[in-house]
Amino acid sequence: MPVELAPLQEAFGDKTGELAYNIMNNEFNPALPYDDETGYIECVATTTKARGKGVSTALMKHVMEELPYKRYVLEVTDSNQVALSLYQKLGFREFERKYEDDTEEKGFSDRIYMEWRKPVIR
Known part of the structure; x- marks a missing residue:
């Protein structure tokens, strides 16, 4: 489930979207082993x-x-x-x-x- 910055910023605004991205990025974006x-x-x-x-x-x-x-x-x-x-x-x-x-x-x-x-x- 890739997390992308732009859709989050569009949905929540620039600052809140970036905050959500930074929190979710480490959880959802790493490659699976x-x-x-x-x-x-x-x-x-x-x-x-x-x-x-x-x-x-x-x-x-x-x-x-x-x-x-x-x-x-x-x-x-x-x-x-x-x-x-x-x-x-x-x-x-x-x-x-x-x-x-x-x-x-x-x-x-x-x-x-x-x-x-x-x-x-x-």
Whole structure:
């Protein structure tokens, strides 16, 4: 999800847009350390009204079954128990955990990195 300065400035004004860009740039713009056979799931979200009805599960299953990647990776925070439960239900397994500084300010302590691999059919 690339973050660009101009659209943020257009939406929020020059100074606020630049501030938003500087904050978001480090989070979203670095290259991901994964090969071409790995899909990175950036964000899964539904409206409040759609929650608890299987929408996220259906979206995730569709992506995992239909796209050509052999492996999927995602990041979830330890405070997002609903998402963590969904990913575990779908078969994602934790492979790395990174402690986060400023936990009070950010509202979470750890970034949890999870992966799912397509079963090999022989």
